[in-house]
Amino acid sequence: MLPVADARARILAALVPTAAETVALPEAAGRVLARPVVARLTQPPSDVSAMDGYALRAADAVEGATLAVIGAAPAGRPFAGLVGPGQAVRIFTGGVIPQGADAVLIQEDATPGEGTVRVNEAAREGRHIRRRGLDFAEGETVLPAGRRLTPRDIGLAAASDNPWLAVHRRPRIGILATGDEIALPGDPIPAGGIVSSNAHALAAMIRGAGGDPVVLPIARDDARAIAEVAGTAHAFDLLVTTGGASVGEHDLVQKALGAEGFELGFWQIAMRPGKPLIWGRLGRTPVLGLPGNPVSALVCGVLFLLPAIARMGGLPGDAPPTRRVRLAVPLAANDKRADHLRASLSTDAEGRLVATPAPVQDSSMIATLARADALILRAPHAPALEAGAEAEAIVLADLGV
Numbered sequence: 001m002l003p004v005a006d007a008r009a010r011i012l013a014a015l016v017p018t019a020a021e022t023v024a025l026p027e028a029a030g031r032v033l034a035r036p037v038v039a040r041l042t043q044p045p046s047d048v049s050a051m052d053g054y055a056l057r058a059a060d061a062v063e064g065a066t067l068a069v070i071g072a073a074p075a076g077r078p079f080a081g082l083v084g085p086g087q088a089v090r091i092f093t094g095g096v097i098p099q100g101a102d103a104v105l106i107q108e109d110a111t112p113g114e115g116t117v118r119v120n121e122a123a124r125e126g127r128h129i130r131r132r133g134l135d136f137a138e139g140e141t142v143l144p145a146g147r148r149l150t151p152r153d154i155g156l157a158a159a160s161d162n163p164w165l166a167v168h169r170r171p172r173i174g175i176l177a178t179g180d181e182i183a184l185p186g187d188p189i190p191a192g193g194i195v196s197s198n199a200h201a202l203a204a205m206i207r208g209a210g211g212d213p214v215v216l217p218i219a220r221d222d223a224r225a226i227a228e229v230a231g232t233a234h235a236f237d238l239l240v241t242t243g244g245a246s247v248g249e250h251d252l253v254q255k256a257l258g259a260e261g262f263e264l265g266f267w268q269i270a271m272r273p274g275k276p277l278i279w280g281r282l283g284r285t286p287v288l289g290l291p292g293n294p295v296s297a298l299v300c301g302v303l304f305l306l307p308a309i310a311r312m313g314g315l316p317g318d319a320p321p322t323r324r325v326r327l328a329v330p331l332a333a334n335d336k337r338a339d340h341l342r343a344s345l346s347t348d349a350e351g352r353l354v355a356t357p358a359p360v361q362d363s364s365m366i367a368t369l370a371r372a373d374a375l376i377l378r379a380p381h382a383p384a385l386e387a388g389a390e391a392e393a394i395v396l397a398d399l400g401v
Contacts, residue, residue, distance in 0.1 A: 001270035003380075004303060004338050008319060010265060011279055011304055014286055017314045018169040018237060025158055028149050030210055031167035032314030037143035039160035043135040047097040049073075051128045054110055054117050055101035056088040061123035066116050073098055088117050097129055104128035136160060146314055148210075168314035170212040174236040175199045176229055178219045178243040178253060179292060197366055198242040198290070198297045205301050208400045209309040226256035233285040237312055240305065241278075243292030253289050257282055270380060271338045273363035274300040293363040299340050299375065302394065302401060320399055322377065322392040328356040331378070331385045339378035342368050343393065355393055372396065 002010075020034030049055065060067060067088040073079040075094030083089055083100035091097070091104060102125045109121040136142050142160050143153055149167070157165060175198075182196035183189045196218065203213035214236070219226040233239045241253050254264065257280075265279040273296035278289030288305060290297040302320055311317030326348065331341075343355040355376050358368045374393040385391065 001268045001275065001337070002266050004269060004271050005319070007266065007269050007277070007279070008304055008307055011286075011288070011308055012311050012317045014265065014279075014281070015238075015308055015311045015317070018171050018312055020166045021169045022164050022166050025154060025163050025165060028157070028165045028167055029151060029154050031149055031165075031170075032210075033143060033145050033147050033149065033165065034168050034314060035166040036141045036145045037157050037160065037162050037165060039136045039138055039140045039142050039162075041161050042133045042138045043159055044094075044130055044132060046078075046132050048075075048130050049091045049093060049095045049097060049104050049128060050130050051104055051106045052092050053104045053106040053108075053128065054088040055079075055091040055095075055098050055104055056083060056123065057085065057101060058103040058123055058125035058127075060086055060088075061103060061105050061119050063119055063122045065119045066113070067119065069112075069115055069117050071098075090117075102126065102129075148315060168312075170210060171237040171309055171312035172212045172214065172235070173206050173309070174214050174216055174232065174239045175202050175206075176216045176219055176226075176239065176241045178226055178241060180220050182218055182243070184218065197294050198292070201294065201298055201366075202240060202242065202290075202301055202305070205298070205305065205401060206309060209306050210313050211309045223256040226253060227260050230257055230260055230282060233282045233287070236285055238308060239282065239285050239287045241287065241289045242297050254278060257287065262287065269300075270336060271303075271340065273340065273361075274303070275337065277304070291363075294366040295342070295363040295369045298366075298369060298401075302375070302396070302399060303340075306399060306401075320394045323353060323374075323395050323398075324390050325353040325355040325374065325376070325393045327376075327385055327387055327389050327391055328354050330387050330389075331357070331376075331391075333384040334378040334380060334382040336380050338380055339376075339382075340394075341376040341378065342372035343374050343376050344371065345373040345393075345395070353393075353395075355391065 070087050071079045072090040073095035074092045078096035079089045079098040083098050089098050103123040105123040111118040177199045181193040199215045206213040219229045263281045267278050269277045276291050280287050290300050307317035341357040343357045346354045374395045377392045
């Protein structure tokens with residue numbers, strides 16, 4: 001069985017970022033830049049005032065002086081004249097500093113009169129002036145390629161006069177659920193059957209991670225039916241299957257896909273839940289075969305699918321981040337498989353995270369996973385831990401899961 005980290009590394013090594021597409025600025029949030037963003041102008045384009053007040057010569061702005069106000073410079077309407085000795089121009093935040101002025105006397109330090117202003121506190125040269133290019137200059141790279149765009153980045157791209165951005169296309173991911181026993185929510189449930197949750201949960205996970213999910217019709221436990229649906233694999237950047245990944249008589253995914261030219265990369269991971277995971281390629285399309293148990297499918301989604309989406313979307317595809325937590329209860333020594341214990345989180349009196357594993361860790365219990373805040377990580381052959389000991393955990397909210 002393959003270790004979790006090795007399996008993830010092999011998956012990521014087989015994937016490449018999607019091609020670039022150009023989108024309008026409002027559509028770029030959350031996307032990953034395929035090309036750097038270069039400023040198309042200088043910001044600010046001129047020396048401008050940082051405050052409301054009076055633009056003047058610092059040499060004239062001594063305490064007690066009275067200066068003649070010869071005009072105004074609101075933002076967007078520069079004063080066209082020259083500020084000479086004994087003169088000032090009423091200026092507002094963002095207004096262009098007039099020629100001849102070298103300081104701004106803020107209005108709190110001034111007393112206006114009829115066509116005049118009295119200086120109550122001396123102004124210093126350069127004070128309250130934002131110099132041309134203070135923020136960025138034309139031709140400067142303001143955002144590098146490979147960056148996931150935040151709302152702050154969108155603001156910077158807009159300020160640098162970039163209405164269109166080149167971003168990686170959202171990876172299109174097909175989701176194929178298999179099994180005679182499953183039905184879609186709201187549909188009639190077969191005798192002995194269950195409602196399928198995997199496809200919908202995985203679609204939500206994919207969409208939240210920046211992918212474009214396509215839920216395919218359920219494939220029954222028939223090799224021909226699975227192969228027919230899988231025949232659409234060429235339309236996707238990644239095909240994700242759920243169910244049929246184990247070694248049972250009705251676990252037909254490998255058999256069905258093999259008839260269509262499926263090349264197996266690896267199978268079975270040394271982990272719990274999620275051991276029967278499949279990775280391979282069907283033609284040019286990578287295939288990630290997840291177990292059918294809902295907890296197994298979603299835990300594998302956290303460990304492998306999310307990094308894969310990140311990689312295809314233009315990011316490195318790092319392992320999920322972890323945090324240190326304190327255990328509320330003791331844990332027994334682990335066996336040869338890495339374990340991922342569903343747990344709730346609380347905070348102790350010192351502000352530290354405390355993790356309480358669910359009492360039953362069955363991989364079919366989707367309600368337990370839905371109520372969990374974290375996955376406590378237990379390495380293969382990890383020793384027993386006492387209550388209060390520290391452990392590593394993936395906090396699900398950190399991933400938006």
